[in-house]
Amino acid sequence: MIAEIGHFTLILAFALAIFQTVVPLVGAHKGWTSWIESARPAALAQFGLVTISFIALTIAFVTSDFSVALVFNNSHTDKPMLYKISGVWGNHEGSMLLWVLILALFGAAAALFDPNLPPKLRARALAVQASVGAAFYAFIIFTSNPFARFAVAPFNGRDLNPLLQDPGLAFHPPFLYLGYVGLSMAFSFAVAALIEGRVDAAWARWVRPWTLSAWVFLTIGIALGSWWAYYELGWGGFWFWDPVENASFMPWLLAAALLHSAIVVEKREVLKSWTILLAIMAFGFSLIGTFIVRSGIITSVHSFASDPERGTFILMILAFFVGGALVLYAWRANAMQAKGLFAPVSREGALVINNILLAVSAFVVFVGTVWPLIAEMGWGARLSVGPPFFNKAFTPFMVVLAIILPVGAILPWKRGNLRRAMRPLRGALVFGGAVAVLVFAVSTGNSGLAVVGAGLGSWLIAGSVADLWLRTGNSGWPRLLRLPRADWGKAVAHAGLGVTFIGVSLLMAWELEDIRVAEVGDTFPVGRYQVTLTGVEDVQGPNYLSTVATMQVARDGRQITTLYPEKRVYPVQAMPTTEAAIRSGPFRDIYLVIGDPQPGGGWAVRSYIKPFAFWIWLGSGLMSLGGLISLTDRRYRVAAGARRAAPAARPTPAE
Amino acid sequence: MMRAILLCLSLLMAMPAWAVQPDEILPDPALESRARDLSRQLRCPVCQGESIDDSNAPISRDLRLYVRERLVAGDTDQQAIDAVVDRYGEFVLFEPRASGMNWVLWLAGPVMALTALLIGWVFLRSRRMRNETPPEDLTEAERERLNSIMRD
Numbered sequence: 189m190i191a192e193i194g195h196f197t198l199i200l201a202f203a204l205a206i207f208q209t210v211v212p213l214v215g216a217h218k219g220w221t222s223w224i225e226s227a228r229p230a231a232l233a234q235f236g237l238v239t240i241s242f243i244a245l246t247i248a249f250v251t252s253d254f255s256v257a258l259v260f261n262n263s264h265t266d267k268p269m270l271y272k273i274s275g276v277w278g279n280h281e282g283s284m285l286l287w288v289l290i291l292a293l294f295g296a297a298a299a300l301f302d303p304n305l306p307p308k309l310r311a312r313a314l315a316v317q318a319s320v321g322a323a324f325y326a327f328i329i330f331t332s333n334p335f336a337r338f339a340v341a342p343f344n345g346r347d348l349n350p351l352l353q354d355p356g357l358a359f360h361p362p363f364l365y366l367g368y369v370g371l372s373m374a375f376s377f378a379v380a381a382l383i384e385g386r387v388d389a390a391w392a393r394w395v396r397p398w399t400l401s402a403w404v405f406l407t408i409g410i411a412l413g414s415w416w417a418y419y420e421l422g423w424g425g426f427w428f429w430d431p432v433e434n435a436s437f438m439p440w441l442l443a444a445a446l447l448h449s450a451i452v453v454e455k456r457e458v459l460k461s462w463t464i465l466l467a468i469m470a471f472g473f474s475l476i477g478t479f480i481v482r483s484g485i486i487t488s489v490h491s492f493a494s495d496p497e498r499g500t501f502i503l504m505i506l507a508f509f510v511g512g513a514l515v516l517y518a519w520r521a522n523a524m525q526a527k528g529l530f531a532p533v534s535r536e537g538a539l540v541i542n543n544i545l546l547a548v549s550a551f552v553v554f555v556g557t558v559w560p561l562i563a564e565m566g567w568g569a570r571l572s573v574g575p576p577f578f579n580k581a582f583t584p585f586m587v588v589l590a591i592i593l594p595v596g597a598i599l600p601w602k603r604g605n606l607r608r609a610m611r612p613l614r615g616a617l618v619f620g621g622a623v624a625v626l627v628f629a630v631s632t633g634n635s636g637l638a639v640v641g642a643g644l645g646s647w648l649i650a651g652s653v654a655d656l657w658l659r660t661g662n663s664g665w666p667r668l669l670r671l672p673r674a675d676w677g678k679a680v681a682h683a684g685l686g687v688t689f690i691g692v693s694l695l696m697a698w699e700l701e702d703i704r705v706a707e708v709g710d711t712f713p714v715g716r717y718q719v720t721l722t723g724v725e726d727v728q729g730p731n732y733l734s735t736v737a738t739m740q741v742a743r744d745g746r747q748i749t750t751l752y753p754e755k756r757v758y759p760v761q762a763m764p765t766t767e768a769a770i771r772s773g774p775f776r777d778i779y780l781v782i783g784d785p786q787p788g789g790g791w792a793v794r795s796y797i798k799p800f801a802f803w804i805w806l807g808s809g810l811m812s813l814g815g816l817i818s819l820t821d822r823r824y825r826v827a828a829g830a831r832r833a834a835p836a837a838r839p840t841p842a843e
Numbered sequence: 844m845m846r847a848i849l850l851c852l853s854l855l856m857a858m859p860a861w862a863v864q865p866d867e868i869l870p871d872p873a874l875e876s877r878a879r880d881l882s883r884q885l886r887c888p889v890c891q892g893e894s895i896d897d898s899n900a901p902i903s904r905d906l907r908l909y910v911r912e913r914l915v916a917g918d919t920d921q922q923a924i925d926a927v928v929d930r931y932g933e934f935v936l937f938e939p940r941a942s943g944m945n946w947v948l949w950l951a952g953p954v955m956a957l958t959a960l961l962i963g964w965v966f967l968r969s970r971r972m973r974n975e976t977p978p979e980d981l982t983e984a985e986r987e988r989l990n991s992i993m994r995d
Contacts, residue, residue, distance in 0.1 A: 421897075422862075423862060423897055425897065428892070428893075430892050458970060526970065528970070529970050529971065530970050530971070531971055532964075532967040532968070532971060536970070537967055540963050540966065540967060541963070544956070544959040544960060544963050547959070548952065548955050548956045548959050549952075551951070551952070551955050552951065552952040552955070555948060555951045555952070556948065559939070559948045563944065563945075566944070567944060569933065569944075570932060570933070570934045571933045571934055571936065571939050571945075572886045572933075572934055572935070572936060572937055572939070573937070573938075573939055573948070574884075574886060574894070574937025574938065575883075575894075575937060576883075576884050576937050576938035577937065577938045577939060577948075580938070581949070581952050582952075585952075585956070661993060663993070703863055703864075703865050703868060704865050705865045705866075783864075786865070786866075792864060792865050
């Protein structure tokens with residue numbers, strides 16, 4: 189019964205979304221107030237209906253109702269509760285239901301917040317949002333019904349893939365989807381603005397919080413995914429340039445570009461049509477990401493829930509929305525006249541470079557990701573594009589970005605002077621240089637990456653500090669606390685990027701690895717540490733069997749820690765997983781893995797020293813935190829919407 | 844990411860063997876580190892998303908051993924890679940060769956970057972203010988006045 193309620197409310201939500209697409213759009217065109225006003229209750233009701241549908245599916249999972257096919261395929265009575273719940277979205281149908289739930293959530297939020305939003309703009313944006321929703325409802329209802337039943341209920345389920353039974357991965361998809369789908373809001377506002385033919389500073393101020401929150405969610409989602417890979421897969425890799433990772437990384441890059449270009453629109457009323465284009469492309473890449481993941485068209489090991497028929501459907505959705513928006517863009521972009529004038533050396537100029545670097549690097553990732561597909565369809569070549577290519581083709585953009593960032597962040601609007609901008613940055617420059625020299629001095633062999641990465645990272649961090657310090661003027665630190673939150677957010681996020689730079693480069697350059705056979709009782713050196721395998725025993729877990737090793741780590745004869753790496757087997761899916769034991773520290777992680785028993789006695793043991801690994805996620809955390817701080821800035825909270833005065837009121841630059 | 848393992852493991856349930864095994868490692872550390880570098884650039888032919896260095900598939904083990912065999916026999920890195928490509932095709936190369944149509948892939952980034960810079964430059968020029976002289980620094984008197992205003 190509950191599954192039927194879920195199915196029914198989903199169909200109702202589909203019908204309501206069609207209503208919400210058509211009525212407000214017509215109303216806004218004709219100027220009929222009641223039709224315009226219908227958008228808000230429709231958005232709220234639609235959200236309510238999808239929520240009921242989602243709850244129904246969750247109840248089916250929690251109560252292990254195996255008459256529902258999806259529950260049978262992805263759950264098991266022995267599974268811990270957390271994974272029964274995360275099992276709801278750990279599969280194709282459920283994850284698409286989560287997708288529309290979040291889409292409706294953003295629609296409802298746009299209907300509720302921001303009382304100053306002009307009714308017509310809101311109605312149009314909600315209508316566009318609902319049209320995206322309607323397409324995905326149709327997709328779910330016609331190709332991937334999560335509520336399909338068996339006539340005879342099986343006795344127990346097939347269990348969720350053990351690799352997905354992990355707290356990091358339980359929350360990875362919801363955050364990623366919040367990011368992907370959050371970009372739909374920017375898209376809806378962009379299309380609404382194209383229909384209206386008007387983009388101004390106020391528009392940018394409405395779009396920025398949505399873009400910023402989408403970007404924050406994407407950052408958290410990507411970081412969770414990479415952290416999961418780091419501790420779960422058993423060798424400590426954190427980024428693989430796999431098509432599905434790239435699918436989340438491209439929208440992230442474009443969202444970063446978008447939220448910077450929206451600043452220029454907000455402050456200076458230039459880059460309007462480019463910002464609109466970016467908003468369309470950012471969501472377009474979210475759809476491409478969904479397409480890549482759900483269709484499995486680019487042979488990726490991720491596509492365990494893929495199906496070509498579904499892929500075609502998503503491709504049609506993608507073609508319709510991105511194609512339609514681009515046609516509208518081509519038709520209307522001329523209506524958007526840039527207002528402000530500025531010199532090439534200025535904050536505007538720096539943000540243009542920022543956008544070029546971020547957009548082109550996203551393009552490079554895109555070409556690399558689809559190249560195997562193009563090669564196979566175009567001239568029948570089967571080839572691969574993997575980490576070595578991306579490291580070479582992508583990294584230069586990030587290096588240039590990091591060199592320019594602190595200078596651009598400090599340049600004044602309209603017109604700047606490089607030499608004067610560098611003055612407050614001299615300390616940061618010296619600091620970055622000193623770190624680079626230090627790193628060069630202590631590293632051996634493959635040090636180029638470490639030197640460049642750590643130097644640039646330190647330059648970014650110190651540059652953010654200098655930026656904050658400069659904003660206090662001569663008033664010193666008491667003023668620091670009273671700076672606008674946006675300034676703090678910017679500095680924290682930029683410093684976070686620097687921290688991630690340091691983490692990635694030092695980890696990749698300085699990692700130590702030791703692979704050997706160890707008998708129980710053996711002690712062996714790994715870097716400056718001595719590792720002792722003191723015991724191995726079998727343990728029974730709630731839904732798995734585990735081999736647990738006890739390993740002691742000492743340094744200079746002094747005991748540091750005891751770690752318990754595990755090797756698990758999940759009998760329902762007959763699948764082994766490694767559970768690495770990690771002792772995390774600010775400057776290094778000790779990462780131990782227990783392997784198989786060896787024919788000649790002893791166990792295969794892998795030990796890694798991973799310097800600065802923690803910094804990768806610390807930096808991601810700081811970037812998200814910076815975004816959140818910026819989101820709480822006054823100008824988004826208080827009367828953010830009040831439309832600016834007529835364009836003539838804008839101060840024209842001195843001639 | 845690398846749910847890679849999924850696919851490989853479902854194929855290999857019978858004999859899980861984790862990536863590089865202790866018995867594969869060459870006694871000569873220099874050769875071994877070259878072998879590791881090479882095996883990170885080679886793709887496991889059956890698990891698709893993983894390098895043979897990370898992969899648990901038996902064929903990856905065979906490839907790792909083969910690469911080591913070639914290196915011990917005195918091959919250069921390039922010769923060892925060519926030998927693997929001769930057997931399994933360009934598919935196993937994670938870094939596509941810069942030849943033929945692949946030039947498009949390699950040049951896409953730089954060409955796009957130059958084009959974007961050019962467009963950006965034209966745009967910046969179109970927005971440029973007519974008066975190019977930067978404003979002078981404040982005079983001492985002005986600065987004092989500014990400070991007194993800021994203090995209020």
